[in-house]
Amino acid sequence: MTMFRFLMAKQPAAAGYGLFAGGAAGSSGPYYSTTDKYNFSTAVTSAGTSLGSSRGEMPGISSASIGYVGGGTNPSRSAAVDKYTFSSDNVASGTNLLVARMGLAGAGNSTVGIFGAGNSTIIELISDKYTFSSDSVASGTSFSASRWVWSATGNSTKGIFAAGLTGSFVTTATTSSYTYSSDAVATATSLSQSRYNLSSANSATVGFFACGYSGGKLSSVEKYTFSSDAVSYGTSLNTAKESNTGSSNATVAIFGGGFTGGVGTSNTKTTEQYKFSDNSVTNGTDLTGSARYGMAGCSSTPAHL
Numbered sequence: 001m002t003m004f005r006f007l008m009a010k011q012p013a014a015a016g017y018g019l020f021a022g023g024a025a026g027s028s029g030p031y032y033s034t035t036d037k038y039n040f041s042t043a044v045t046s047a048g049t050s051l052g053s054s055r056g057e058m059p060g061i062s063s064a065s066i067g068y069v070g071g072g073t074n075p076s077r078s079a080a081v082d083k084y085t086f087s088s089d090n091v092a093s094g095t096n097l098l099v100a101r102m103g104l105a106g107a108g109n110s111t112v113g114i115f116g117a118g119n120s121t122i123i124e125l126i127s128d129k130y131t132f133s134s135d136s137v138a139s140g141t142s143f144s145a146s147r148w149v150w151s152a153t154g155n156s157t158k159g160i161f162a163a164g165l166t167g168s169f170v171t172t173a174t175t176s177s178y179t180y181s182s183d184a185v186a187t188a189t190s191l192s193q194s195r196y197n198l199s200s201a202n203s204a205t206v207g208f209f210a211c212g213y214s215g216g217k218l219s220s221v222e223k224y225t226f227s228s229d230a231v232s233y234g235t236s237l238n239t240a241k242e243s244n245t246g247s248s249n250a251t252v253a254i255f256g257g258g259f260t261g262g263v264g265t266s267n268t269k270t271t272e273q274y275k276f277s278d279n280s281v282t283n284g285t286d287l288t289g290s291a292r293y294g295m296a297g298c299s300s301t302p303a304h305l
Contacts, residue, residue, distance in 0.1 A: 016301025018247025026264030067298030107159030
């Protein structure tokens with residue numbers, strides 16, 4: 001019995017996996033419904049269950065057990081939401097967003113997800129609030145400015161929506177916080193670098209905004225500390241990209257896919273691992289599916305839940 005207790009105590013906690021879903025290979029396609037699973041502990045990649053429709057340029061939001069992939073383009077704007085159950089790899093249709101759009105951003109906690117702004121043919125400032133328990137969608141609080149091709153991350157109380165292009169197609173570094181319990185939207189601390197087509201991930205206490213475009217491809221990473229709203233630079237990734245995708249657990253973020261040159265001519269399936277404890281960056285395992293950009297990222301073990 002003593003040996004049994006010892007062995008049980010030595011078992012590691014489940015590290016979970018990151019989900020990289022959908023994506024595009026060019027501005028006119030092809031678009032993908034395929035998904036890739038990246039094991040955070042072993043760095044083994046494998047194919048997951050395909051989404052219900054092929055599309056790219058949309059976010060993923062993770063509850064404690066399900067990933068929600070919402071919106072996108074194929075190239076028509078989509079309002080569809082796919083629900084990916086992490087334990088069974090089952091994909092089911094969720095409730096559609098109120099407005100079909102691409103280039104939106106998403107963040108959430110264990111009860112709600114916020115899908116913010118995006119391009120519906122006009123650049124939006126609206127948000128959709130998705131309540132996980134009821135699969136209901138309602139209008140959330142609008143942001144103070146129109147935005148698209150931006151990114152979001154957060155902790156259990158608020159989402160940080162960052163950077164992107166404005167309604168007048170100006171690259172910005174500004175951020176907004178969205179408090180889930182009150183639906184309050186407020187100006188937050190700007191990033192140091194204006195950028196769009198960026199990616200994001202988070203530990204339990206810090207959000208990470210990586211790569212993007214601002215007069216050229218970027219490899220830099222900015223860290224947003226949720227408790228103090230302080231912004232600082234982290235370690236740059238090894239390769240400058242835009243439209244790559246982030247997924248993370250409590251210890252590491254995986255940034256995968258994206259393109260390094262022209263749209264559709266330099267797509268990648270490479271990944272990089274950002275270790276939170278020492279801010280080290282190493283190359284990861286290639287994704288199993290096609291080289292693509294604009295994927296949604298979810299996590300079976302989100303750090304903040």
